[in-house]
Amino acid sequence: MLNTIKSSIKEIKRYPSAIVGLIIILAMIIVAIVTVIAIPYNKAIYLWRGGEDVWYMNPKFAAPAWTNWFRVNKEPVSFSVNTANGTMKKVVTNVSADSKTIEITYSFDFEADAYPQDLMLYFNNTYATKQPFVDISIIMPNGGSIPIMQGGASAHENVRFSQEQKLIKQFSNRTPMQGLFSDPTQQDIEVQKGTYQLVVTGTTFEKDSDINAEFVFYGTVYGAAGTDMGRRDLLIPLLWGTPIALAFGLIGSLGTLILTMIIAAVGAWYGGWVDALIQRITEINLVLPFLPILIMVGTFFSRSIWVILGTAILLSIFTGQIKSYRAIFMQIREAGYIEAAKAYGASDTRIIFKYLIPRMIPLLIPGLVSSVPAFVFLEASLAILGLGDPVLPTWGKVINDADVNGALFKGYYYWMIEPAVLLMITGLGFAMLGFALDRVFNPKLREM
Amino acid sequence: MALPAKAEPETKKDSPKTNTFLRLFRYTALRIVTLFVTVVIAIYLTILIANMGGYVDTMMRTEAQDRITQQVASNPAYRAMSTDAKKKMAQQMIQLEIKRLGLDQPLVVRTTKYLVNAITLNLGRAQNMVSDTGSRQVKSIILERLPATLLLMGSSELLLFFASLFLALSISRKYGSFWDKFVIAMTPTSSAPGWFYGIFFILIFSAVLKILPFGGLVSAPPPKNVFLYALSLLQHLILPAASLFISGFFLNIYSWRTFFLIYSSEDYVEMAKAKGLTAKDIESRYILKPTLPNIVTNFALTLIGIWSGAIITETVFNWPGLGRMLYQAIGLYDVPVIVGDTIIFAYLLAITVFLLDFVYALVDPRVKVGGGN
Numbered sequence: 001m002l003n004t005i006k007s008s009i010k011e012i013k014r015y016p017s018a019i020v021g022l023i024i025i026l027a028m029i030i031v032a033i034v035t036v037i038a039i040p041y042n043k044a045i046y047l048w049r050g051g052e053d054v055w056y057m058n059p060k061f062a063a064p065a066w067t068n069w070f071r072v073n074k075e076p077v078s079f080s081v082n083t084a085n086g087t088m089k090k091v092v093t094n095v096s097a098d099s100k101t102i103e104i105t106y107s108f109d110f111e112a113d114a115y116p117q118d119l120m121l122y123f124n125n126t127y128a129t130k131q132p133f134v135d136i137s138i139i140m141p142n143g144g145s146i147p148i149m150q151g152g153a154s155a156h157e158n159v160r161f162s163q164e165q166k167l168i169k170q171f172s173n174r175t176p177m178q179g180l181f182s183d184p185t186q187q188d189i190e191v192q193k194g195t196y197q198l199v200v201t202g203t204t205f206e207k208d209s210d211i212n213a214e215f216v217f218y219g220t221v222y223g224a225a226g227t228d229m230g231r232r233d234l235l236i237p238l239l240w241g242t243p244i245a246l247a248f249g250l251i252g253s254l255g256t257l258i259l260t261m262i263i264a265a266v267g268a269w270y271g272g273w274v275d276a277l278i279q280r281i282t283e284i285n286l287v288l289p290f291l292p293i294l295i296m297v298g299t300f301f302s303r304s305i306w307v308i309l310g311t312a313i314l315l316s317i318f319t320g321q322i323k324s325y326r327a328i329f330m331q332i333r334e335a336g337y338i339e340a341a342k343a344y345g346a347s348d349t350r351i352i353f354k355y356l357i358p359r360m361i362p363l364l365i366p367g368l369v370s371s372v373p374a375f376v377f378l379e380a381s382l383a384i385l386g387l388g389d390p391v392l393p394t395w396g397k398v399i400n401d402a403d404v405n406g407a408l409f410k411g412y413y414y415w416m417i418e419p420a421v422l423l424m425i426t427g428l429g430f431a432m433l434g435f436a437l438d439r440v441f442n443p444k445l446r447e448m
Numbered sequence: 449m450a451l452p453a454k455a456e457p458e459t460k461k462d463s464p465k466t467n468t469f470l471r472l473f474r475y476t477a478l479r480i481v482t483l484f485v486t487v488v489i490a491i492y493l494t495i496l497i498a499n500m501g502g503y504v505d506t507m508m509r510t511e512a513q514d515r516i517t518q519q520v521a522s523n524p525a526y527r528a529m530s531t532d533a534k535k536k537m538a539q540q541m542i543q544l545e546i547k548r549l550g551l552d553q554p555l556v557v558r559t560t561k562y563l564v565n566a567i568t569l570n571l572g573r574a575q576n577m578v579s580d581t582g583s584r585q586v587k588s589i590i591l592e593r594l595p596a597t598l599l600l601m602g603s604s605e606l607l608l609f610f611a612s613l614f615l616a617l618s619i620s621r622k623y624g625s626f627w628d629k630f631v632i633a634m635t636p637t638s639s640a641p642g643w644f645y646g647i648f649f650i651l652i653f654s655a656v657l658k659i660l661p662f663g664g665l666v667s668a669p670p671p672k673n674v675f676l677y678a679l680s681l682l683q684h685l686i687l688p689a690a691s692l693f694i695s696g697f698f699l700n701i702y703s704w705r706t707f708f709l710i711y712s713s714e715d716y717v718e719m720a721k722a723k724g725l726t727a728k729d730i731e732s733r734y735i736l737k738p739t740l741p742n743i744v745t746n747f748a749l750t751l752i753g754i755w756s757g758a759i760i761t762e763t764v765f766n767w768p769g770l771g772r773m774l775y776q777a778i779g780l781y782d783v784p785v786i787v788g789d790t791i792i793f794a795y796l797l798a799i800t801v802f803l804l805d806f807v808y809a810l811v812d813p814r815v816k817v818g819g820g821n
Contacts, residue, residue, distance in 0.1 A: 017633065280486070287490035287794045291759055292786065293497055295778050300500040300507075373639035381641060381760050385775060399647070403764070408647070408655045409662060420647060424640060431636030 004362070011440045018436030024429030032243035044240045048232065048393040055231035057214070059117055062222035063414045064234075076112035076219035083212045084124065090212075095203075102132075102211045104200040110141075111193050115177040117218040119161040121200070123153050127209040134202045134211065138180055141194025146170065146180060153202070153211070226414045228398070229405050237393035238418055244305075244394050245376045245426055252309055252375030256316040257368050264322045265356045268329035269348060278322065285318040291381075298387035305379060305389040312378060321367075325360065332359050362441055370434025373427035380423055395419035479805065483798040487791075491566050494790045495559050498783045505551055508575075508781055512545045549575055562787055569795075571788040576780040577773075586788040589773065596665055597769030600685065600762070601754040604692035608700060609750050611693075613743065616704030617736075621727065623709060631701050638699030643760040646691035650764075653687060660687055663766035688765040692758060707742065711735050740811045745804055752796045 012018045039047070047054060057080040068074045081088040083104055091103045125132055131152035136159060138146045149164050161167060162176045171179035174189055183192040202211040225234035267278040290312075297311045332338070333356070341351050382388060383396025384403060402408075402415040499505065520526055520538040529537070543552075550558050565572055571586035579589040619628050653660040661667065666680045711717070712735050720730045736743075757771030766772075770789060777785035 017636075021636075280482075283482075283486045284490045284493070287487060287797055288493060289756065289774075289790055289793065292774055292778065292790070293494070295759070295775060296497050296500070296786070299778050300504050300781070370639070377639070377641050377644065381643065384643065384760060385763060403647075408650050411655065413651060413655065416647060416651065420644065423644070427639040428636050431639040435632075435635055 015436035017432040021429045021433030035239040057216045058227045058231040059218045062227045064226040065221045073113035075221045076116045078219035078222040080216040082214040100204045102202040107197045120216045121159040122214040123157040124212040130205040132204040139197040237398050240393045241395035248379050249372035249376040253371040255313040260317050264325035265352045268326050282318040366438035372430040487794045495562050498786045516541045566787050566791040575782050577782045593770045593773045597757040604689040612700035616701045620705045620708035634698040635702040642692040642695040643764045646764045649687045741808045748800045
């Protein structure tokens with residue numbers, strides 16, 4: 001047995017496609033494990049199902065930041081910084097026992113060729129009765145300062161720069177964003193690149209009063225994967241889609257294969273009416289429409305992908321495959337060692353599970369591997385029909401969202417391409433390994 | 449009569465001719481019965497699934513109740529009526545609607561009725577779907593969608609079948625060549641379904657290059673001129689047909705190629721080669737002939753596959769075919785349409801399977817109908 005494995009591995013090494021497939025599969029497994037550890041299930045679901053309250057700091061429909069590499073005109077990259085987690089600097093000076101001056105500053109390089117959508121400050125202030133006073137301004141690269149807003153800030157004051165009257169009034173022929181990010185001395189409105197600084201000077205009037213703020217720069221590109229219509233970071237479903245796709249594909253493929261094999265073995269061993277029954281069920285199943293039944297289960301019964309997976313496995317058991325397995329089992333049944341097993345009084349179950357099925361396993365491995373993509377794509381197929389799992393973040397769900405929101409029509413290509421490419425890589429990885437294995441384990445094909 | 453002695457041995461051991469007929473008749477009858485029973489069971493299962501064991505009934509009943517209550521409450525014509533009278537009228541209308549949908553009868557009765565109607569091809573009326581011409585007849589709904597599906601599936605599947613068959617034949621002649629290796633290397637691409645390629649095609653040809661439409665059957669408004677209409681139809685057909693074609697292309701070539709190679713390594717082919725027959729003769733006599741039953745089977749299955757349509761590709765491309773109709777019917781809980789579509793497919797499949805046995809006997813002299821036991 002060990003020798004067979006060793007020689008098989010040696011054989012596999014001769015096929016470069018098998019190596020590539022294997023590398024892809026291993027990489028996916030690593031990504032899946034890292035994802036599940038880094039973003040636990042509950043957190044992933046919370047983020048994926050989260051609305052504006054979770055994702056307010058992202059722009060909508062933002063392409064991934066790396067698309068800037070291919071752009072002539074760079075788009076502004078979205079980011080957010082917070083004093084609460086120390087990403088934005090905050091200096092507190094005590095003026096008196098009751099009063100403090102809090103200075104929040106943040107410098108950022110602006111190198112884009114387009115204007116951001118908006119800038120926002122989300123305050124999170126603590127006080128009992130007296131609101132703190134804040135003075136917000138932006139220092140331009142040339143040193144000039146543009147005041148944004150001055151006044152009392154409530155506990156959850158939100159300052160939307162583009163809506164601040166003070167800022168709007170300063171520019172006659174420019175929008176607030178153009179005003180902030182262009183050179184005011186020039187007649188033409190052109191983006192001014194350089195280092196900008198946000199300065200928030202706050203004064204508190206109570207002993208325990210404090211000012212905290214989150215500064216959000218709403219650019220037009222964001223992160224490694226971009227965002228969707230609900231401002232959600234697409235990295236979550238793309239990463240979490242990996243373990244789900246792997247689980248779906250492997251469970252589907254393994255489940256179908258093992259059940260088909262057991263049923264075929266039982267039929268071949270007992271013969272008679274058991275065998276006849278299996279044959280009839282197979283014929284009936286041939287007439288049943290596969291995809292429509294899955295759609296019906298999804299529409300009428302449950303959209304959980306595990307229910308649909310179970311149905312898919314059930315429908316995939318009784319297919320032409322069971323007939324070819326049966327034919328092979330019929331041959332094995334006549335082998336001498338089965339005769340010997342019968343002679344020493346082995347039970348039927350023992351013969352089926354210890355002698356019949358193990359002989360088949362090497363023959364099954366290629367089929368096992370190459371049927372994984374079918375199940376991975378099945379999830380996506382159902383998702384694009386709107387029958388994706390309502391809870392889980394999957395690749396198919398992202399494709400469906402993109403399709404429903406007209407991503408291709410409106411030019412949000414990244415939205416459709418990212419999950420599609422991942423699906424394709426997964427499918428190709430398993431298919432390449434599967435085909436190579438097929439040639440290794442079925443020597444008749446190898447010569448062809 | 450003149451030669452009774454000669455006739456006796458004949459009757460004794462059954463003439464080979466009557467034997468053949470008897471065997472043929474018995475086999476045919478048995479085959480028809482088993483196929484029919486198979487279809488009946490499969491259709492009944494489909495009907496049960498389409499009802500989710502009565503679960504859909506509850507949904508439809510609640511939906512009808514809500515809809516009619518809403519209708520009565522919002523209709524200005526009934527504003528003058530008292531609340532009680534309105535309630536009573538709503539109740540009556542709900543009863544009527546439930547009766548129209550057949551929900552007043554128990555599940556067993558209703559499903560049996562569906563079954564009998566389906567088996568007798570009495571497709572009946574749709575519950576919620578309406579054809580574009582306004583008809584509720586399942587038959588007209590299906591017939592309306594059939595041309596679109598036949599066009600899409602027919603062009604892509606037939607092209608796929610013949611292209612892959614002939615390419616495979618020519619590749620199998622020189623295996624190990626560059627194209628042979630190329631096909632083997634490309635075979636894994638067939639693990640992706642047609643709609644998946646469709647998305648990429650839309651992206652490239654519709655969104656970026658803007659040379660082909662995103663979807664639909666013809667441009668809006670449809671051109672009046674027949675020639676322009678056909679041109680517009682062709683334009684809309686290219687992408688969905690190409691996606692179905694490409695998703696099956698390499699795998700089909702690969703499997704045909706392998707299949708032909710297995711047959712071309714038979715001893716009698718070697719023998720023919722040794723005899724000095726031309727490659728063409730060897731191919732038509734010793735490779736194509738024994739593989740003919742398989743080619744015929746595949747062709748027959750391709751033909752009935754055309755009927756079932758491509759649910760997702762049609763949905764992605766907004767192609768008004770049978771696949772999308774079935775998907776819409778499921779969304780509307782329209783059991784008659786679902787069953788109507790399924791029964792026709794089931795019958796086509798059963799007839800094809802039945803006929804194939806005879807076709808085998810015709811194309812392969814080694815096969816005997818009903819023999820082999």
